[in-house]
Amino acid sequence: MSYADASAKNNSAQSILNAVRRSYPVTRLELSEMTELSIPSVSRILSRLFEEGYLEEVSSTSGGLGRKTKLITLKDRCVLTAGTEYDGESLKVSIIDEKGRIVTFKTYDTKRLEKEPRAVCEIIYDKIRNLFHDEKINIERLFGIGISLPGIINNESGEVMFSAQLGWKNVKLQSIMEEVSGINCVIDNDIKSAAYAEYNKGVAKNSKISVLLYFGTGLGSAVIIDGNVLRGVTNSAGELGHITQDISGILCTCGKIGCMQTNIAKKFILEEAGKFSDVKTVGELLDVSRAGEKWAERIVNRFVTYAALAVDTAVCAYNPDTVIFCGDLINDTPELYDEICKVYYNNYICEYLRDTFEIKQSTFEGNASIVGIGMLAAEKFFKTV
Ligand SMILES: [Zn+2]
Incomplete structure (x- = not known):
């Protein structure tokens, strides 16, 4: 298969995954309409995505005739990310699932802990591993880490440009976290992460x-x-x-x-x-x-x-x-x-x-930032499927 063919195949898989993520549960026909792919192509790609454990087919009884319809949806806990929020004084660490739901979260007092960026990343990763361990979820299911922070954050380059609260300037936090954990990372401003969650899961839908x-x-x-x-x-x-x-x-x-x-x-x-x-x-x-x-x-x-x-x-x-x-x-x-x-x-x-x-x-009770940044980490992961 040529590179172009492989890339076209990946793009089709991404279109289908993203269509399901936007509108689950959906029928094959709806997927075909949304992605402009033929039904046989949709079915072929779906088989791969079922096999890889991202999607599943569920039956639903619809209409007055009690006819069963097959619907495609995201498989529970197929993609887990860690949504975290750090402001120097405290650290919130969570596990977020593929639908943007909080599996679990914990808050830690970090006033007395090390504030140097690499040490902070090590602390965050350590707490993430503990959370997976406590929940009895294999850490291999972690597909991305999101860190939300106060300050001016360049989310594309993964750099904290300036944060008065953290005392950081021009810190390449995303790559430091990726070095520490070996896992894809995204960073963003805490309020911008919260707004993202409000639009996708909250009162701004x-x-x-x-x-x-x-x-x-x-x-x-x-x-x-x-x-x-x-x-x-x-x-x-x-x-x-x-x-x-x-x-x-x-x-x-x-x-x-x-x-x-x-x-x-x-x-x-x-x-x-x-x-x-x-x-x-x-x-x-x-x-x-x-x-x-x-x-x-x-x-x-x-x-x-x-x-x-x-x-x-x-x-x-x-x-x-x-x-x-x-x-x-x-x-x-x-x-x-x-x-x-x-x-x-x-x-x-x-x-x-x-x-x-x-x-x-807001209905997130203070958890919008961790949900938003966890969803942004998932967003980055889904671009690689
Ligand atoms: Zn001011």
Whole structure:
């Protein structure tokens, strides 16, 4: 077989696999229509993919006549990847299956551990192996590793360009991880990974344009258009948190004064609160505010107002159909979600944009990044089948 023939054969197998991944369960006829391959060709390639363990045929009773239809679907656990998230302080490691479902995950405190990139990769790989061992799954079933991180990440070259949280600059993390593990790796920004998961498995499914807003240690944001993450020239598109909002404001972690996130991030809210009291969490601050302490009420109101302005910026900049709220501030104190929406709709919405979009809360409970990066690792693997 010539190289061209072999490559055409692989392309057909990939088209079929990807069609099944998009629309499972499907019939042979539907596959033939989706891939523009003849039914005999579809059947021939399917035999190979059944044999290799990627797909399987299941029977389903359809219609009123009780006739059995043969449907093609992805075989359970045919491709497992490790979706991980690392921000210096903690590491989350998971096993993600071919349908983007979490098989299992664990979170580790990494504050005291080594922060040098190779050592971090060794720790991550070690935790992945432990997870497979604990779940009694053979590590040979691991087909890709995904690492999501805070910062400016070049997902194509696999390089961390700059990460203030990690203190890394121009780190070729993807190839370091591949050297350490011998397994294909992908890396991406944590918020962009989360947006990818929201589009494929979450509240942004079928959305044309969505903006994800992460309220937590900072204000993270990402934009997804027709299923593709908007990246910009240097992977910085959609970073609303660093739009300058207050020229005489607080110094941001990026080195600028008065970035939008300095009025919204947990770190800055708790620093403000610390001037009056020793509250440790935003939940405690809300309790103090409800108890009638004026200073606490003002900090909460200011947060809610600036968060509403972040929604306004997202909506005016991208005209989305969906705005997604996520992040620990929203997960831990869900009442803030209602408050932000109320203030936004009462005071800041552009009237001509009312009813053109929905604000939704992520349903991943803080796990969107590991799901997204695990799915991206699977995506890379499926290109090699
Ligand atoms: Zn900034």
